[in-house]
Amino acid sequence: MNHGPLIFLGLLASFLTSWWALVFAPNLQLGSQSSARPDGAQYPVRPVGLAEQGREVYVALGCVQCHSQQVRQDGYNFDLVLTGGGTNSAAVAVVLARVAPQLNAAETLAKASDTSPQTILKGVPFREQDEARVQLKKAGAIVQGIFVPFGADLKRGWGARLSVAADYLQQNPVQVGSSRLGPDLSHAGARMPDAGWHLNHLYHPRSTVDGSIMPAYQFLFETRPVGKVPSPLALKLPEKFAPKPGYEVVPKPEALQLVAYLQSLRLDTPLFEAPAMLAATAAPAVTNAPAAPPKP
Amino acid sequence: MNGSQTPIASPGREDQAARIDSSCHVLMIPIVFSLVWLVLSSLLALVTSVKLHSPTILADCSWMTYGHTRPAANNAFVYGFASQAGLALALWMLCRLGRTELVGRMAIGVGTLFWNVGVGFGVVGIFTGHTTGFDWLEFPAAGSAILFASYLVLGVCALLTFKARRNPELYPSQWYILGALLFFPWLYTTARILLVQAPVRGVTQLAVSGWFTGGMFNLWLGMLAVALLLYFIPKLSGAPLYSRTLASLGFWTLAVFGSWACHYRGLPLPSWLVSAGIAGTVVLLVPMLATVSNLWFTLGAATDPGAKLLGIFKTSLVFFALTVVLGIFAALVPQLRLTLFGEAVEQMALYGFVGFALFGAIHYLAPRLTGVESDCCGRASCWLWLLGVVIYCGAFVLGGIKQQHQLVAGAAFTDVMAGSKMPIRLSTLGVLLLVAGNTALLLRVLALVRACCRQCCGSCCSSASSVKLKPAGAAR
Numbered sequence: 001m002n003h004g005p006l007i008f009l010g011l012l013a014s015f016l017t018s019w020w021a022l023v024f025a026p027n028l029q030l031g032s033q034s035s036a037r038p039d040g041a042q043y044p045v046r047p048v049g050l051a052e053q054g055r056e057v058y059v060a061l062g063c064v065q066c067h068s069q070q071v072r073q074d075g076y077n078f079d080l081v082l083t084g085g086g087t088n089s090a091a092v093a094v095v096l097a098r099v100a101p102q103l104n105a106a107e108t109l110a111k112a113s114d115t116s117p118q119t120i121l122k123g124v125p126f127r128e129q130d131e132a133r134v135q136l137k138k139a140g141a142i143v144q145g146i147f148v149p150f151g152a153d154l155k156r157g158w159g160a161r162l163s164v165a166a167d168y169l170q171q172n173p174v175q176v177g178s179s180r181l182g183p184d185l186s187h188a189g190a191r192m193p194d195a196g197w198h199l200n201h202l203y204h205p206r207s208t209v210d211g212s213i214m215p216a217y218q219f220l221f222e223t224r225p226v227g228k229v230p231s232p233l234a235l236k237l238p239e240k241f242a243p244k245p246g247y248e249v250v251p252k253p254e255a256l257q258l259v260a261y262l263q264s265l266r267l268d269t270p271l272f273e274a275p276a277m278l279a280a281t282a283a284p285a286v287t288n289a290p291a292a293p294p295k296p
Numbered sequence: 297m298n299g300s301q302t303p304i305a306s307p308g309r310e311d312q313a314a315r316i317d318s319s320c321h322v323l324m325i326p327i328v329f330s331l332v333w334l335v336l337s338s339l340l341a342l343v344t345s346v347k348l349h350s351p352t353i354l355a356d357c358s359w360m361t362y363g364h365t366r367p368a369a370n371n372a373f374v375y376g377f378a379s380q381a382g383l384a385l386a387l388w389m390l391c392r393l394g395r396t397e398l399v400g401r402m403a404i405g406v407g408t409l410f411w412n413v414g415v416g417f418g419v420v421g422i423f424t425g426h427t428t429g430f431d432w433l434e435f436p437a438a439g440s441a442i443l444f445a446s447y448l449v450l451g452v453c454a455l456l457t458f459k460a461r462r463n464p465e466l467y468p469s470q471w472y473i474l475g476a477l478l479f480f481p482w483l484y485t486t487a488r489i490l491l492v493q494a495p496v497r498g499v500t501q502l503a504v505s506g507w508f509t510g511g512m513f514n515l516w517l518g519m520l521a522v523a524l525l526l527y528f529i530p531k532l533s534g535a536p537l538y539s540r541t542l543a544s545l546g547f548w549t550l551a552v553f554g555s556w557a558c559h560y561r562g563l564p565l566p567s568w569l570v571s572a573g574i575a576g577t578v579v580l581l582v583p584m585l586a587t588v589s590n591l592w593f594t595l596g597a598a599t600d601p602g603a604k605l606l607g608i609f610k611t612s613l614v615f616f617a618l619t620v621v622l623g624i625f626a627a628l629v630p631q632l633r634l635t636l637f638g639e640a641v642e643q644m645a646l647y648g649f650v651g652f653a654l655f656g657a658i659h660y661l662a663p664r665l666t667g668v669e670s671d672c673c674g675r676a677s678c679w680l681w682l683l684g685v686v687i688y689c690g691a692f693v694l695g696g697i698k699q700q701h702q703l704v705a706g707a708a709f710t711d712v713m714a715g716s717k718m719p720i721r722l723s724t725l726g727v728l729l730l731v732a733g734n735t736a737l738l739l740r741v742l743a744l745v746r747a748c749c750r751q752c753c754g755s756c757c758s759s760a761s762s763v764k765l766k767p768a769g770a771a772r
Binding site: 001002004007008010011012014015017018019021022023025026027029030031033059060061062063064065066068070072151152153155156162163164165166167168169171172173174175176177178179180181183204205206209210211212213214215216217218219220 | 357364490501572716
């Protein structure tokens with residue numbers, strides 16, 4: 001080990017190996033992923049207008065330092081839904097009474113149709129769902145198993161499913177984040193659709209989330225005397241955080257852009273590689289739920 | 297064992313060492329600048345930390361927002377302090393180990409100035425929101441271009457110094473320095489091109505970014521720090537390096553697997569890549585154990601176990617081991633990396649492992665390069681750092697473990713946040729101690745430089761004789 005050139009060659013070889021394995025190979029595998037889905041739709045759609053400008057504000061302010069955009073899930077449970085009894089209702093009713101004793105079999109069968117699917121089993125493991133489905137199918141019923149993702153992140157309402165590679169196709173730079181000092185924002189738009197909530201939150205986080213550790217972004221707002229006509233954009237802040245009388249807090253364009261971006265974030269589009277149930281997205285936002293609307 | 301060569305100075309070499317040291321005067325420029333960045337970085341870290349429990353502090357100043365101060369503090373530490381001081385110390389070690397004088401002093405002086413202009417541009421770019429949005433690559437194009445150009449100047453000077461060595465046998469520190477000098481430009485240009493200039497699509501950016509930060513840490517800063525440890529521990533303890541074979545095992549495993557150690561767990565990446573990242577992190581145990589055991593046995597044969605400054609290098613060695621072990625947990629346990637734990641491991645690696653090695657070397661080198669003997673602030677700054685790092689990282693490790701439990705169990709996020717308040721308050725105390733320690737070191741070095749300049753002026757004005765420097769051996 002006394003020859004510089006030999007050491008150089010060794011180092012070059014080790015660099016090239018790791019480059020090939022960790023940079024080149026992932027690009028080979030994922031670099032040509034397309035945002036055109038097999039069904040002809042585009043996913044993800046590039047944000048436009050205010051939301052796109054807001055994404056730039058998000059990057060420039062370094063929101064990624066505290067907020068991740070990567071939702072994880074522990075696995076899938078399954079729902080089983082019935083959309084028709086077929087021709088042999090009596091046999092189906094017998095099987096139904098066996099696999100789902102808690103239901104009124106006759107009533108469920110009567111209600112079931114394409115337009116009103118009846119949930120027979122809810123959030124059960126695959127095997128249980130599959131056994132029930134096979135038995136019902138044999139009896140002639142029309143049944144379908146539905147993927148229900150579950151996990152700690154989903155329980156908090158941070159998304160309807162896990163994040164997958166396709167979700168980031170339109171992002172540059174990808175702001176996936178490496179810290180969860182703040183909540184995950186993948187689904188922020190669906191979780192908190194109210195722009196007023198977001199603006200109040202940016203102006204003074206503790207006005208909307210009690211005990212929040214998020215720093216205030218008051219430079220995104222202007223506190224100014226109320227003119228002849230109060231600005232329609234002025235924040236409706238709780239009394240404790242309101243400016244002194246005769247003044248109003250008005251968001252600057254950056255604040256409006258950032259909020260438009262946050263409102264555009266959602267993670268509930270079902271994909272082949274990440275099935276999700278749209279109906280299930282109405283799960284209550286467990287954290288950072290909008291506080292009671294600020295009193296005027 | 298075959299510890300064939302040691303960096304211990306024999307009495308006959310003292311004149312030569314003094315001549316080499318006097319050729320390295322110019323290295324005081326990067327050292328002083330790096331310490332200025334260090335103090336700035338810790339001040340920014342203090343603002344970052346305070347912002348988490350007092351949300352309205354500096355809320356009207358867009359420069360001082362959390363998303364700016366945190367990356368600015370990290371980049372000022374990595375590029376302003378660690379890289380700059382590491383390079384300066386590497387140049388000095390190359391001179392000492394190769395028994396040659398520094399090549400291209402003028403170029404190094406100018407290159408250093410531009411390096412600092414680059415870091416300055418970069419940090420201001422982060423403050424004004426021109427960040428690229430990738431860890432450790434946040435500098436906008438102007439900053440990073442200047443930085444890289446000046447690196448090329450410094451790197452070429454280092455390679456020329458290496459080439460001009462009079463001692464053909466290579467000491468392990470020289471392998472590590474050579475590795476670091478080559479890996480930095482390779483990693484930096486590849487990542488810069490693939491992430492900023494011609495960005496790859498979607499999640500492949502995450503793969504590149506993880507590869508870059510892992511490589512930057514292990515192959516650039518880590519290699520420089522290990523080079524310092526392998527140089528100073530045998531030198532100060534007065535024992536030859538225990539085993540050259542172990543050193544070579546540590547070197548090659550670090551070189552091959554250093555950039556494989558990426559934290560991909562939980563990211564939307566192919567699972568083979570995630571597994572490769574975890575495996576890489578675990579394999580880092582091999583270079584760590586090789587280096588630690590090698591130096592441990594060296595210390596066992598020490599003739600002067602209580603040598604001054606040896607404690608700092610031992611601390612760095614301990615943090616090296618801790619960083620690798622905690623890094624494995626961060627890579628393996630779900631969500632742990634996303635909590636305060638991840639931050640703790642990063643800061644422990646930066647301040648504890650790399651930082652302590654650099655601090656010790658600067659404490660050793662500054663009196664020799666300036667030719668002034670002074671002990672002020674030395675001991676105080678070491679204790680302040682140690683306390684600071686232990687409080688900061690200790691609080692974040694414990695807080696992070698609790699956070700991870702809550703996150704995985706699906707607790708409401710407000711509860712998770714409430715639980716992290718105490719560790720955050722404690723971390724502010726830790727950062728405050730680090731600020732004090734860094735300031736003490738900066739003051740000490742500035743005092744040395746001032747005394748050196750005075751001596752220099754005194755000798756120029758009173759007599760026309762050239763500057764007489766204390767020989768290195770006589771300094772301590």
